[in-house]
Amino acid sequence: MDNKIRTFMEEQFLIEFDETFPENSNLFMEGVLDSFGYVELCHFLEREYDIKFSEREMTSNVLVSLTQIQEAVALKVKEKDNASAVEGR
Secondary structure (H helix, E strand, O other): OHHHHHHHHHHHHOOOOOOOOOOOOOOOOOOOOOHHHHHHHHHHHHHHHOOOOOHHHHHOOOOOOHHHHHHHHHHHHHHHHHHHHHHOO
16 A cells, blocks of 8 residues: 555655655645645545545645655555444444
């Protein structure tokens, strides 16, 4: 999962995460993401992982770095899997 998100971001936003641009960099402060790119990223994540971000989640500065994005997606996928397991009982 992490590599898919990282690859998408590197290709879409023409950046490369490395020691000079670590994964915990604030993508807005570094000028990588603007509101259009952010919406595009969220749509990619929702499509790719079959998850949904609430408006509050999207606007609460949770998804400002690759690290935070990966953590938020992992949590959403885990919540979705848990809900599916409960429904499947």
